[in-house]
Amino acid sequence: MHGAAAIAGIGESTYYRRGESPYTEFQLACIAIRRAVEDAGLELADVDGFVSYLDQRNNPVRLARALGLKELRWTGIPWAGGGNSMAAAVQVADAAVAAGYARHVVVFRALAQGQFGRFGQAGGSGGGGGGYMGGPFAWNGTYGILTPAHQCALHAARFMHDHSISQEALCEIALACYANAQRNSRALRFGKPLTREEYHASRWIVKPFHLYDCCPENDGAAAAVVTTKERARDLRHRPAAIVAAASGIGPPYGVFDGATLGSAHYRQVAKHLWEHAGCGPDDVDVAQFYENFTGTVLIAMCEMGFSSPDGIEEFVSGGRLVGPDAALPFNTSGGNIGEAYIHGFEMINESVRQVRGESTCQVKSVERALVVAGPGYCPGSAVLLGAPQ
Amino acid sequence: MKRVLGESWAVPSLDSHNRDFFTKGVLTLQRCTQCKHVQHPPEDVCEACQGFELDGFASAGVGRIESVAVVTQSVHPLLADRVPYAIVLVSVEDAPGILVAGNVVGSDADAVRIGDRVRVVFEDATDPRSGEKLAIPQWEVIDA
Ligand SMILES: [Zn+2]
Numbered sequence: 423m424h425g426a427a428a429i430a431g432i433g434e435s436t437y438y439r440r441g442e443s444p445y446t447e448f449q450l451a452c453i454a455i456r457r458a459v460e461d462a463g464l465e466l467a468d469v470d471g472f473v474s475y476l477d478q479r480n481n482p483v484r485l486a487r488a489l490g491l492k493e494l495r496w497t498g499i500p501w502a503g504g505g506n507s508m509a510a511a512v513q514v515a516d517a518a519v520a521a522g523y524a525r526h527v528v529v530f531r532a533l534a535q536g537q538f539g540r541f542g543q544a545g546g547s548g549g550g551g552g553g554y555m556g557g558p559f560a561w562n563g564t565y566g567i568l569t570p571a572h573q574c575a576l577h578a579a580r581f582m583h584d585h586s587i588s589q590e591a592l593c594e595i596a597l598a599c600y601a602n603a604q605r606n607s608r609a610l611r612f613g614k615p616l617t618r619e620e621y622h623a624s625r626w627i628v629k630p631f632h633l634y635d636c637c638p639e640n641d642g643a644a645a646a647v648v649t650t651k652e653r654a655r656d657l658r659h660r661p662a663a664i665v666a667a668a669s670g671i672g673p674p675y676g677v678f679d680g681a682t683l684g685s686a687h688y689r690q691v692a693k694h695l696w697e698h699a700g701c702g703p704d705d706v707d708v709a710q711f712y713e714n715f716t717g718t719v720l721i722a723m724c725e726m727g728f729s730s731p732d733g734i735e736e737f738v739s740g741g742r743l744v745g746p747d748a749a750l751p752f753n754t755s756g757g758n759i760g761e762a763y764i765h766g767f768e769m770i771n772e773s774v775r776q777v778r779g780e781s782t783c784q785v786k787s788v789e790r791a792l793v794v795a796g797p798g799y800c801p802g803s804a805v806l807l808g809a810p811q
Numbered sequence: 812m813k814r815v816l817g818e819s820w821a822v823p824s825l826d827s828h829n830r831d832f833f834t835k836g837v838l839t840l841q842r843c844t845q846c847k848h849v850q851h852p853p854e855d856v857c858e859a860c861q862g863f864e865l866d867g868f869a870s871a872g873v874g875r876i877e878s879v880a881v882v883t884q885s886v887h888p889l890l891a892d893r894v895p896y897a898i899v900l901v902s903v904e905d906a907p908g909i910l911v912a913g914n915v916v917g918s919d920a921d922a923v924r925i926g927d928r929v930r931v932v933f934e935d936a937t938d939p940r941s942g943e944k945l946a947i948p949q950w951e952v953i954d955a
Contacts, residue, residue, distance in 0.1 A: 556824035560833070561852050564823045564947060565914050566816050567898045568886050575880035576900055583878075583925045626883035628898075629921075678900060679851075680908045683877055 431462025437762035463658030471496030471527035505796030578717025603756025669803035686797030872931030
């Protein structure tokens with residue numbers, strides 16, 4: 423049954439620029455998990471499950487041993503893609519706790535690209551020169567379509583073309599993330615405001631994306647403790663109820679075909695999320711949207727039901743996303759672009775802060791806080807947190 | 812024709828799914844022998860009838876640009892002197908519903924537009940391991 427679990431504790435490491443973490447990725451994971459457990463008012467030994475996403479390298483058995491768990495009885499990782507599974511990871515923990523398979527499941531994401539290399543760089547392997555593009559990479563890599571930026575630019579370009587969306591709409595997303603990050607001392611862009619002029623003057627990465635349309639790559643970790651609603655009530659903080667979560671796709675299933683070009687793959691997620699939650703976009707008090715790239719966020723906003731594609735430019739313009747009193751308070755910690763790119767998990771923690779009333783960009787009396795995971799990849803996922811019932 | 816991204820850029824690692832596409836010199840797409848469904852990229856199973864018997868369909872190679880982005884910052888040292896280059900997704904007239912990725916030959920990257928009609932052309936390459944000759948599909952605008 424959905425609605426049976428809640429997030430009782432959150433934690434994170436210090437966030438670092440890519441390659442600047444003094445800790446290994448595994449140490450970063452341990453820091454975030456320990457802090458989330460402490461925040462909940464629990465002991466590490468109480469944890470009995472781990473869930474992550476995106477080919478997480480920090481094996482749950484290794485974590486259980488290093489952190490001294492009494493027992494490990496639930497592990498899970500949602501299949502496929504990357505940041506698109508961020509909210510699905512919370513859903514997996516939610517399901518485990520609701521079914522009684524585990525009692526305190528920690529969902530986390532850790533990354534140290536200094537240690538393990540970058541996501542935003544790519545090339546062939548083996549052979550001479552540029553090497554070979556094998557398997558699925560042959561179809562795109564042969565043509566220099568190499569990074570998520572390249573793929574998402576193709577979706578964004580088509581969406582912009584079909585709905586007469588200008589570069590300014592993309593700029594508004596970046597400006598909102600930077601503006602909100604100026605309130606948040608955890609944010610890597612804290613004290614580094616961005617102006618519209620700087621946005622437009624920044625170099626192109628892949629048109630239609632300027633530098634500031636792309637989230638940075640960072641090192642760090644974030645974690646959250648999922649437990650039952652009843653258990654959470656007895657713990658230290660006001661719990662953030664998991665009101666509903668959804669993940670999935672299809673049909674159509676194509677990542678790149680005539681039917682899905684210009685899509686963020688969120689129509690199916692929206693349908694199930696709002697159905698389970700028994701509410702809709704109008705009931706959302708604050709929303710975090712995973713910005714891998716600004717252009718794909720615009721598509722996700724439309725597919726989640728916040729605007730029509732033809733109205734999205736107006737929807738995001740004129741400061742309508744900036745600050746706690748915005749028409750739609752958006753990425754209130756700064757998000758991937760402004761706070762840190764922890765594959766979106768920092769947005770789960772920010773939503774919990776919003777429900778608790780502890781954000782640095784606090785929206786008044788938050789009843790519903792939405793997190794939408796990475797757009798442009800599938801299956802997508804989203805989770806709606808809420809005030810405890 | 813010379814390679815758009817340079818003679819030393821990566822070549823596809825040939826396998827049973829992509830060999831025809833990258834070697835035939837004709838735009839060859841996967842088709843189900845039973846129900847004639849054309850799909851791309853190729854799969855072990857027909858997505859329409861779940862049949863296992865799949866062969867190649869020779870497309871006339873005429874289509875339309877459905878999306879274009881211009882890569883401006885190189886993400887690989889071998890592409891440093893190749894930017895800006897256009898990356899495109901092309902719909903093919905005789906195989907509706909699918910998109911084929913590629914680059915554009917003979918146009919400035921910034922001049923390529925969604926809606927441009929294109930035809931397939933082939934760039935010559937050699938598999939450095941096997942010496943096998945490749946004919947990699949690319950696209951040329953026929954009327955903008
Ligand atoms: Zn068939």
